[in-house]
Amino acid sequence: MRRLVxxxxxxxxxxxxxxxxGLVYAAWTTNGTGNAYSKAGTAQTLSTVDxxxxxxxxxxxxxxxxxxxxxxxxxxxxxxxxxxxGNGTITADAGHSGCTTTGVTFTNQSSLSLSVPAKSGGxxxxxxxxxxxxxxxxxxxxxxxxxxxxxxxxxLTGTS
Amino acid sequence: MRGLHRTIVLALAIALAAPAAGASASWPGGGSGSQSxxxxxxxxxxxxxxxxxxxxxxxxxxxxxxxxxAAISTxxxxxxxxxxxxxxxxxxxxxxxxxxxxxxxxxxxxTWKYTVAPTLSNxxxxxxxxxxxxxxxxxxxxxxxxxxxxxLPTTLNGTIAAFVGGQTVTFRLDDASTGTVLSGTLxxxxxxxxxxxxxTVTIPAGTTNGxxxxxxxxxxxxxxxxxxxxxxxYTTTTTAWDLRDASSGSESNQSAASAFVDTRTFATGVWPTxxxxxxxxxxxxxxxLPSGFTVTGGTFVFNFAxxxxxxxxxxxxxxxxxxxxxxxxxxxxxxxxxxCVTGTTLQSFSTxxxxxxxxxxxxxxxxxxxxxxxxxxxxxxxxANVTGSTPSTSFTLYPLSYTDASTGTPATTNWALxxxxxxxxxxxxxxxxxxxxxxxxxxxxPSYIPTTATVTGGTFKLAYRPTASGHNACYYIEVYSGATxxxxxxxxxxxxxxxxxxxxxxxxxxxPEINTPARANGAIVKAYFWISGSGxxxxxxxxxxxxxxxx
Numbered sequence: 042m043r044r045l046v047x048x049x050x051x052x053x054x055x056x057x058x059x060x061x062x063g064l065v066y067a068a069w070t071t072n073g074t075g076n077a078y079s080k081a082g083t084a085q086t087l088s089t090v091d092x093x094x095x096x097x098x099x100x101x102x103x104x105x106x107x108x109x110x111x112x113x114x115x116x117x118x119x120x121x122x123x124x125x126x127g128n129g130t131i132t133a134d135a136g137h138s139g140c141t142t143t144g145v146t147f148t149n150q151s152s153l154s155l156s157v158p159a160k161s162g163g164x165x166x167x168x169x170x171x172x173x174x175x176x177x178x179x180x181x182x183x184x185x186x187x188x189x190x191x192x193x194x195x196x197l198t199g200t201s
Numbered sequence: 202m203r204g205l206h207r208t209i210v211l212a213l214a215i216a217l218a219a220p221a222a223g224a225s226a227s228w229p230g231g232g233s234g235s236q237s238x239x240x241x242x243x244x245x246x247x248x249x250x251x252x253x254x255x256x257x258x259x260x261x262x263x264x265x266x267x268x269x270x271a272a273i274s275t276x277x278x279x280x281x282x283x284x285x286x287x288x289x290x291x292x293x294x295x296x297x298x299x300x301x302x303x304x305x306x307x308x309x310x311x312t313w314k315y316t317v318a319p320t321l322s323n324x325x326x327x328x329x330x331x332x333x334x335x336x337x338x339x340x341x342x343x344x345x346x347x348x349x350x351x352x353l354p355t356t357l358n359g360t361i362a363a364f365v366g367g368q369t370v371t372f373r374l375d376d377a378s379t380g381t382v383l384s385g386t387l388x389x390x391x392x393x394x395x396x397x398x399x400x401t402v403t404i405p406a407g408t409t410n411g412x413x414x415x416x417x418x419x420x421x422x423x424x425x426x427x428x429x430x431x432x433x434x435y436t437t438t439t440t441a442w443d444l445r446d447a448s449s450g451s452e453s454n455q456s457a458a459s460a461f462v463d464t465r466t467f468a469t470g471v472w473p474t475x476x477x478x479x480x481x482x483x484x485x486x487x488x489x490l491p492s493g494f495t496v497t498g499g500t501f502v503f504n505f506a507x508x509x510x511x512x513x514x515x516x517x518x519x520x521x522x523x524x525x526x527x528x529x530x531x532x533x534x535x536x537x538x539x540x541c542v543t544g545t546t547l548q549s550f551s552t553x554x555x556x557x558x559x560x561x562x563x564x565x566x567x568x569x570x571x572x573x574x575x576x577x578x579x580x581x582x583x584x585a586n587v588t589g590s591t592p593s594t595s596f597t598l599y600p601l602s603y604t605d606a607s608t609g610t611p612a613t614t615n616w617a618l619x620x621x622x623x624x625x626x627x628x629x630x631x632x633x634x635x636x637x638x639x640x641x642x643x644x645x646x647p648s649y650i651p652t653t654a655t656v657t658g659g660t661f662k663l664a665y666r667p668t669a670s671g672h673n674a675c676y677y678i679e680v681y682s683g684a685t686x687x688x689x690x691x692x693x694x695x696x697x698x699x700x701x702x703x704x705x706x707x708x709x710x711x712x713p714e715i716n717t718p719a720r721a722n723g724a725i726v727k728a729y730f731w732i733s734g735s736g737x738x739x740x741x742x743x744x745x746x747x748x749x750x751x752x
Contacts, residue, residue, distance in 0.1 A: 089234025096237040101267060102322035110236035122231065145238060176238040180322035187324055188242035197231035 085115040087122070087157065087197045092169060093134065093190045100191075102144065105177040108193060111169040114157040122155040122199040125172065129194030137189035144182030147193045148175050157199070241268045243326030246276065246317035251332045255396040256365045258313065258335055260294060261302040265319040265326065273319040273326070275299050281314045283334060288313070307365045307421065310339025338363035342400070342417045342425035350431045353406040353493065358399070361387075361417050361425055366394035368419035372402045377416040377424045381405070392419065404431065406493035409593045410752050411653055432655070435491045438748040440619040441644035441726075442599045448730070448739070449630035450639040457616045459484065459585045460599045462504060466547070466583045467614075470607040472514070472574040476535040479609045481569050484585040485523045486598035487619070488564035489649045491591075499557030499589040501532070501568055503540075506547045508578025515541035516572040520554050523567040530556035535571070547583045560591055566598060572607065579607065593651035618644065618745040621664050621707065631738035632674065632730040636693040641727040646747045648722030654751040659715030661690075661726055664707040664744035666700050669737040673701035674730055680712055681725035688714035693729075701733075705743050712747075721749040 090111040099106030114120045127147040133140035150172055158166030176193065178186075249262035258280075265273045278294040281287055289295075294305040297320055314331040344359035361370065370387045373380035385402035392398050402415055408431050417425045442460035445452040458467040473480050490496075507514035517533025532552050533539035540550040557563055566587055572580055587598040602615040617626035633640050650656060667674045675698070677691025690710045691697035700706035715721050724747055732738040 087232025087234070089232075089236060091235075091237075093237040093239075096239040098239040098241040098268060100238055100240040101243075101271075102324060104271075106238055106240075108236050108238045110234075112232075112234070120231075124231075125236070128233065145240075147238075172236070178240065182240070182323060184323050184325055186240050188240060190237055190239045192235045193238060194233070194235050196233050199231045 084201075087120060087199065088113045088115070089195070089197075090167060090169075093192065096190055098188065100145065100176060100178040102178050102180045102182050105148075105174040108147065108172040108175040109169070110172060110195070111167055112155065112157045112197060114166040114168075115160055116166075116201065117161075118159045118201050119166065120157045120159075120199045120201045122157060122168075122197050123151070123153050124198040125150040125153065125175075126196045126198065127193060128196045131191050131193050133186060133189035133191055137185055139185030140183055140189045141185075142181050142183050143186055143189070143191055144179040145191050145193070146177055146179070147195070148177065150175055155199075243267070243319055243321065243324050244273070245327030246319050246329035248330040249278070249315050249317045249332045251313070251315045251335045253335045253337055255394065256308050256337060256363060257304050257306045258308050258315070258337065259302060259304040260315045260317070260332070262317045262329065264301045267321075273321060275320050276301070277318045277320050277325060278303055278305075279316045279318070279328065280305065280308075281316070281331060283312050283314070307423075308337045310337050310363065312336045338396075340364050340396075340417070340419070340423040340425040342415065342427040344427055344429070348427065348429040350404050350408075350429055351433055353408055353431070353433055354403050356401050356403045357415075357429070358401050359427070360397060360399055361392070362397045364392045364396045364398070364417075364419050364423045364425070365421055366392050366396060368392045368421045368423060370398070370400070370420070371418050372400075373416045373418060374404070374408065375414055377418055377426070380416060383415065404429065407495065407592075409494070410435075410651070410655075432752040433491075434657075434750060434752050436748050436750050437489050437491070437649045438746050439487060439489045439646055439649060440601075440616065440744075440746045441646045442616060443645035444618065444626065444745075445643040445645075446629045447639060447641050447643065448628040448632055450637070452643065453629055455626065455629065457599065459582050459603060462549070462584055466581050468508075468579045468581050469572075469605050470612075471508075471577055471579050472572050472607045474573055474575055474577050476515075476517070476538075476571050476573050477609075478571065479606065480573075481571050481606050482582070483570070483604040483606070484568045484600040485602050485604075486563075486566040486568070486587050487601050489598070489647070490560035490564050490596060492561050492564065494560040494591045494593070496558050496560055496563050496589045496591055498595075499554040499563070499587065501552045501554050502549065502584060502586045502588060503552075503570065504547050504549045504582070504584035505572075506542050506545045506581045506583075508545070508574050508580055509576060510544050511576075512578060513541050513543040513575040514572055514580045516550075516570050518552070518568055518570045520556055521567040521569055522562070522565045524565050526567070529562065530554055545581065547581065549584070554587070557587065557589060563587070563589060563596075563598065593653070594649065596649055597647060599647065618742065621705065621744045625741040625743040627668055627741050628730075628739040632732040632740065634733065634738075635731050636677070636729050637731075638729075640731075641729045642742065642745075643725060643727045644745045646724045646726075650718040650721040650749055650751050652718045652722075654718050656716050656718055656721050656749060656751045658750050659712040659721060659724070660748040661710045661712055662707060662744055662746045662748070663697075663710070663728060663742070664705040665740050665742045666703060666705045667732060668739040668741050670703055671734055672738060673699050673733040674740050675699035675732075676728045676730045678710060678729070679727045680714055681727065682720045683723070683725075687720060688712060705741070707744060715747075715749055718751070721747075721751070
């Protein structure tokens with residue numbers, strides 16, 4: 042019986058080793074946004090947590106302001122985010138529907154080193170940080186944009 | 202067995218260690234999501250203060266700062282009336298003001314409040330509370346002279362105030378943009394910054410009686426006005442061309458022959474068959490109009506007919522000054538007559554005489570008619586009037602006399618009642634020996650009084666005498682407005698006067714009952730006569746006029 046048990050452990054270990062090799066392969070061949078990361082038990086993409094409620098107002102026409110981001114790491118290992126890149130239309134919150142021309146642009150951030158802790162104890166690792174001066178507001182910003190909170194879609198690039 | 206366990210543990214260790222090392226080296230992925238940035242809100246403006254200087258208001262306020270302390274450098278200033286209605290704000294405070302003070306110039310008169318709102322590009326902050334209200338005076342014009350003008354021209358003295366400085370000022374009557382420009386002065390000129398100057402302005406001759414408005418119009422658009430009343434007293438004297446003789450007890454029409462379309466006509470002498478400048482017929486019209494006014498619509502109305510059936514009579518005419526004979530205008534010619542009539546049926550010709558454009562010309566009017574008659578006969582004249590309008594009333598002029606030079610030899614006939622001397626009207630029948638209700642002379646006067654005038658009484662003049670010596674003629678009068686008796690002067694027992702001489706007696710009877718334009722225009726006077734003795738008991742009547750005083 043013990044012998045049989047030991048054989049099973051060995052097989053599982055080998056399978057586990059293959060699985061991890063396969064994971065590494067998948068990681069090299071995707072941008073981190075594919076379905077490969079959605080499988081349970083595989084490495085997963087980073088996401089963000091809504092922090093609009095706690096964002097400090099710093100923008101007004103003609104100046105740059107700060108951007109607040111909270112990165113969620115569902116992986117059981119720490120990830121270092123090296124770049125934050127805008128990838129969509131920046132919009133104002135629903136309470137500022139008249140703010141159709143926000144005038145807000147995001148300056149892509151690179152050479153970052155934002156370490157997002159690993160998931161631990163069933164809780165994703167998170168990092169909240171401020172990208173100082175990463176957003177700017179032009180004079181085109183409509184009057185209705187006063188006090189608005191802007192959602193800035195981004196792509197996160199990182200290493201683990 | 203023991204050795205196998207160690208192998209498994211090592212393998213697991215390797216397996217667990219290897220992925221960690223491999224992930225660290227090869228996990229270049231990332232993720233996606235969103236981040237947040239937030240805009241500040243503009244502050245509310247600080248309540249401004251406002252200070253008035255003539256027509257300028259200086260608005261000042263404390264600058265606003267953005268959350269975080271950045272100063273705001275541009276503002277929007279608004280002005281409201283006391284009901285909270287937003288006004289269009291003037292220069293220097295309009296648009297975006299890059300300061301914390303501005304002076305609105307040329308502010309309209311009124312009570313105003315100001316607000317300020319900070320602005321930044323498209324953003325505008327909350328509007329401040331309203332300033333304390335400030336009152337800006339409206340441009341004004343006032344006269345120190347009496348504003349009731351009783352003679353023309355008259356120069357009025359006065360002042361203007363609260364005009365925007367730097368303007369020159371013109372004056373107009375009754376309409377600020379299209380009214381007659383009045384001569385005037387401004388001292389000092391242009392208007393100083395304080396907004397006030399002394400003025401003079403002249404109300405010209407020809408200004409109609411009644412209420413008027415004088416406007417002071419600034420070169421930058423300020424307008425002020427003041428009311429005046431022109432109440433120049435005028436007296437219009439006219440005879441009557443409508444004469445009804447009831448000396449027999451029943452009326453007969455004895456009106457002037459060329460005054461009306463009626464049965465009363467006259468025949469000229471015989472005309473040549475071709476136009477000739479020595480053959481003419483002149484009408485000197487009466488002069489009932491106040492001087493100094495414009496006349497529009499001047500028209501000569503001439504009713505005539507040829508001397509016999511089948512004959513053709515034609516005419517052209519000149520408008521002349523009665524005083525000098527100077528030709529003012531010519532209508533038609535020897536080649537192109539104004540009109541022709543074939544046969545003896547009277548026809549009317551109305552010809553515009555626009556050259557008759559002032560009351561002074563109208564009051565000095567003569568019409569000279571040149572005619573020809575195809576058979577060299579006389580023509581029949583029924584009417585020769587001039588019509589037109591002053592700014593106050595329309596009028597018809599009637600001939601005081603006509604001069605018939607149809608044959609080349611002038612002969613003048615005066616309307617008997619128009620003036621003393623020259624000719625008189627002798628009643629058609631003998632008067633009774635005592636007053637009766639059916640025996641009178643009735644004259645109806647034409648209409649020359651503006652319907653808006655204030656009439657302050659009339660005067661009736663009558664000159665008469667017994668035609669034959671040895672008689673005593675007496676009369677009294679009744680005054681009518683239409684069919685309504687409005688006054689009686691003298692009576693059957695106390696005549697206005699009696700005359701038993703061969704010299705005309707001229708009575709001047711005051712008619713206070715002529716106190717409205719309606720009573721003055723078309724006033725009728727009936728003069729009841731009786732005469733003593735027997736035989737010829739007619740009277741000669743040399744003058745019948747009505748003078749009306751009005752403003």
